[in-house]
Amino acid sequence: MIKGNFIDNLPKVYGIYTGGFLAFIIIMAIGEQMGMTAKAIGIAFVAFTVAIYAIIGYLSRTAQADAYYVAGRQVPTVFNGMATAADWMSGASFVAMAGGIYFKGYGYMALLVGWTGGYVLVASLLAPYLRKFGCYTVPDFIGTRYGGNLSRFLAVVVLTVASFTYVTAQINATGTIASVALDIPFQYAVYVGLVSILLCSMLGGMRGVTWTQVAQYIVLIIAYLLPVFWISNKMGAGFFPHFMLADEVARIADLEAQFGLGTVTNSAADLATVPKGLAGITKAHSAVNATPWAFISLALAMMMGTASLPHVMMRYFTTPSVKAARKSVGWSLFFIFLLYSSAPMLATLSKLSLIDPNLATGIIGKSISEVQAIDWYQNWNQANLMFVSDFNGNGTLELNEFFMGGKAVVLATPEIAGLPYVISGLVAAGGMAAAMSTADGLILAIANALSHDLYYKIIDPKAETAKRLVVARVLLVVIGFAGATIAAMEIQGILGSVIWAFDFAMSGLFFPLVLGVWWKRANREGAIAGMALGLASGMGYLIWVRNGGSGFLGITQLTFGIFGSAVSLVSMVVVSLITSEPDAATQKMVDEVRVPAGKSILGKH
Amino acid sequence: MSKQAQHWEKTRGLLMVTLAIWFVFSIGIFLFGAEMETVGGPFGYPLTYWFTCQGSLGIFVILIFWFANRQEKIDEEFGFSEKGGDD
Numbered sequence: 001m002i003k004g005n006f007i008d009n010l011p012k013v014y015g016i017y018t019g020g021f022l023a024f025i026i027i028m029a030i031g032e033q034m035g036m037t038a039k040a041i042g043i044a045f046v047a048f049t050v051a052i053y054a055i056i057g058y059l060s061r062t063a064q065a066d067a068y069y070v071a072g073r074q075v076p077t078v079f080n081g082m083a084t085a086a087d088w089m090s091g092a093s094f095v096a097m098a099g100g101i102y103f104k105g106y107g108y109m110a111l112l113v114g115w116t117g118g119y120v121l122v123a124s125l126l127a128p129y130l131r132k133f134g135c136y137t138v139p140d141f142i143g144t145r146y147g148g149n150l151s152r153f154l155a156v157v158v159l160t161v162a163s164f165t166y167v168t169a170q171i172n173a174t175g176t177i178a179s180v181a182l183d184i185p186f187q188y189a190v191y192v193g194l195v196s197i198l199l200c201s202m203l204g205g206m207r208g209v210t211w212t213q214v215a216q217y218i219v220l221i222i223a224y225l226l227p228v229f230w231i232s233n234k235m236g237a238g239f240f241p242h243f244m245l246a247d248e249v250a251r252i253a254d255l256e257a258q259f260g261l262g263t264v265t266n267s268a269a270d271l272a273t274v275p276k277g278l279a280g281i282t283k284a285h286s287a288v289n290a291t292p293w294a295f296i297s298l299a300l301a302m303m304m305g306t307a308s309l310p311h312v313m314m315r316y317f318t319t320p321s322v323k324a325a326r327k328s329v330g331w332s333l334f335f336i337f338l339l340y341s342s343a344p345m346l347a348t349l350s351k352l353s354l355i356d357p358n359l360a361t362g363i364i365g366k367s368i369s370e371v372q373a374i375d376w377y378q379n380w381n382q383a384n385l386m387f388v389s390d391f392n393g394n395g396t397l398e399l400n401e402f403f404m405g406g407k408a409v410v411l412a413t414p415e416i417a418g419l420p421y422v423i424s425g426l427v428a429a430g431g432m433a434a435a436m437s438t439a440d441g442l443i444l445a446i447a448n449a450l451s452h453d454l455y456y457k458i459i460d461p462k463a464e465t466a467k468r469l470v471v472a473r474v475l476l477v478v479i480g481f482a483g484a485t486i487a488a489m490e491i492q493g494i495l496g497s498v499i500w501a502f503d504f505a506m507s508g509l510f511f512p513l514v515l516g517v518w519w520k521r522a523n524r525e526g527a528i529a530g531m532a533l534g535l536a537s538g539m540g541y542l543i544w545v546r547n548g549g550s551g552f553l554g555i556t557q558l559t560f561g562i563f564g565s566a567v568s569l570v571s572m573v574v575v576s577l578i579t580s581e582p583d584a585a586t587q588k589m590v591d592e593v594r595v596p597a598g599k600s601i602l603g604k605h
Numbered sequence: 606m607s608k609q610a611q612h613w614e615k616t617r618g619l620l621m622v623t624l625a626i627w628f629v630f631s632i633g634i635f636l637f638g639a640e641m642e643t644v645g646g647p648f649g650y651p652l653t654y655w656f657t658c659q660g661s662l663g664i665f666v667i668l669i670f671w672f673a674n675r676q677e678k679i680d681e682e683f684g685f686s687e688k689g690g691d692d
Contacts, residue, residue: 106638109657116662117631123669124623128676242659246649286654288638295635303631321687323680326673333666344658594613597685 010079017052018218024048025222029422038421042181045425046432049219050196053212053436060204060211065465068205068472069136069448071318075210080324081331083210084315086217088115088332089339090166091173091435092498094220097340099406102347105283107290107298111499112340114299116333118306123329126307127316129517129593131325134600135317137445138310138509139453142531144602145516146524147586149458154531156449158508159310161535163442164483166309166501170439171197171480171487174432176407180383181428187488193436194484201440202473205448209440210318216433221338223430228342231349231417235359241345248352252285255355259364259399266400270391278387278403285351293554301559305502308509311438311445322596350413355399361416363388364399371397376415380408443483447475499558500542507538507564511572519576520590526576530568538564612683619679623672630661 006013028041066072075083093115100108135141138159143152174193179186200212228241238244256262261284274280283289306312315332316325357365363374368390371377380386385405388397404412410431414423451472456463463471512530515522541560545551555563581587589601606614634641638653646652646660680686 106653106657110635112657113631113635113661116665117627120623120627120631120665120668120672124620124627124672243648249650249654286651288642288653290638292636292638295638296632299631299635323673323677323687326676327670330666330669330673333669337662337666341659341662344654591609594616595609595685596680596687 007074007076010076014079014214014218017215018222021049021219021222025422025426028425029420032420032422038424039183041421041425042183042428045429046178046181049429049433050199050436053196053215053433054199056212056215057200057202057204057208060208062204062207063466063469065136065468067207068469069317069452070314071205071207071210073318074320075318077319077324077328078331079214080210080315080319080328081335082217083213084312084328084332085335085339086213086220086433086437087209087315087441088312088336088438089220089434090170090438090498091177091431092169093339093343094224094434095173095177095407095410095431098343098346098350099409101344102351102409103279103281103283103406105285106288107283107294109344110290110295110298111302112343114302115306116336116340117299118303119329119333119336121303121307122312122316123326125514126313126517127329128322128325128596130313130513131316131319132322132593132596132600134602136452136602137449138313138513139449140457140602141516142509142512142527143453143457145586145589146512146522146527146582148524151524151527151531152453152457154528154535155509155512156453158505158531158535159449160446161539162309162501162505162508163311163446164479165497165504166311167439167442167446167479167483168487169497169501170435170442171483173435174439175484175487177428177432177435180411181425181432190484190488193432193439194480196432197436197439197443198477198480200436201444202476205469205472206314206318206444209437209444212440213437216437217335219433220430220437221335223426223433224339224346225342227414227417227419227423227427228346228349230419230423231353231413232345234417234419235349235353237349237352241349242341245345245348248348249286251356252348252352253287255364256281256284256399259355261399264398264400266391270389273389274403275384275387278385278405280400280403281351281355285348291554297554297559297562301506301561302499302502304506304510304565305561308505308513309502310449310505310509311441313513314445314448315441346413347409350409350416353413353417354402361418364397364402366397367395368397368401369395376412379415380404380412385412439483443476443480446479447472450475450479496558503538503542503559503561503564504535506561507568508535510565511569515572517590517593520587521576521581522572523576523579523582523586525579526572526574529575530572533571534564534568537567608683612679612685615679615682616676619672619675623668626668627665630656630664634661 062068130141133141139152139155142155175186175190178192179189201209232241233239237248319325319328353361355364356362363371371388385408387403391401455471456468508531512527538560541563545557642651642653644652646655
């Protein structure tokens, strides 16, 4: 793949790729008409897309440090935006978010606001300055700005804790989808997912990950939007759902009142018979049902976490210029917006198609035996994602007698709404793309920090490029396998561990990063205190609350980063002020970082 | 005041404006979530619901592009912008 040529031809290359993927969907649809089985379609979708990512990964192989760590710093703005969007939107965004909104309503939508608002902080506080710095990794910035091996090492620790928490959830998601689509046991599917992930990143590092992430974004956005538009049109709810679902939202509110949402509740004994992991509809769909602080604290934690997560930040190291880094953040958020603004619409369509008795697909009000005889109910009941039970013994299904897994909102809705199976295959490929792209970014962030900052900068500064890249690749595989092994144990849910990762990152890294640019007086001792005490107090709070601690100020185990980062800020400011100010060379370096023109602090770009 | 100090002062001013707008649409309005819910919003959605689904998200996208353009203007004004690399 010739560099200059390839970059110039990007729109054409990805245009052909998108056309090819659409043609593949049509071929599968024809195959379905001609009697191709659901299983064959599922396998074809996952195998075809993963094979393409692997080919891109192979073509992007490199032996240069600059290409391996930062894709040669020549990724154009819009394409970096797509890659960041894929990097960002994980299995949680793709598979779990619409489900969360479906069950929790308003309280959960804080995540939509938080996971987008954070990009304003990224664009204005950090990305352009870190790009000017010219670092390879986030700890590289901390280590150079504050100086000393301890600060660099602590940044590596925070990065590893946050990213590793996150990555196990992503490998878990790839395993879940691979096991359903390929029909193999989860324990093996996790490793199939892992091998697919490593195929993208091992040979080409950041360069390989960049070009596969663009390809993955295209797959995942088609897979998310196509069913939303299709269902909306089929239902007659409007050809452009985002602007036309107001009546449906109002209708759900009417039905909730009619079905006695909130007044008819289940006894604890009844609930004990519901399979683990499934939930009923207990919260209003569109009404405000959380206190302002519960909403705001969750949004705030996610926003500050966004601006501290190294795998996102390092995507902006790959742009050609500081100017491009800023614009690229805007494009990233635009591409994320396309999916995030569709999630509530999918939740609305999914819920209405299930509960509205006037629709053919509605099941509430039907007899229990009738529902239990429906094909899709049997499929998803077997997959342990759907459950009905006649608690009050009247033979009719009531709203409070219907239970579903969060994942089913995205995975099962196409089937429930009566779309052809080819759409379900497409959705599986999209979920796989979302989880793989995020896992790749995370594993690469950890492996790069360990190989560049720990091995090269601290342990063996004389190591040659070839040796450094061997170390980086070995670490990539080791971390991947460690992540997969933990994922195979299925310790925690996808969504919970993702939210924790944000809290860990903001506890340890938010203020050391931001103050590194915006407060010249911040010094090494302050940064060390900020990272160490921030991470320790955040983690301590989490452990305390998990073990029955009552918490304070309404800070929960989902928002413990607010406490951690507050401790980090205070300790960093206090310690910086009682110790001596940074030397003149460091202050001059900060001045240079604040100006886009001129050479970067590190390296030649 | 040196050229660099002036540039930084303007940059900081832009940051404050950007963060103020960000604060209003990520935090400020949700202090009044319950009150706003009874008001009709764009396309007929309840107002709070609309902000969480589309409004705030869309405003963030526009805000970042606006910020990027303003910052570029400031950099050009002081001759600190980079040459080339405009893609």
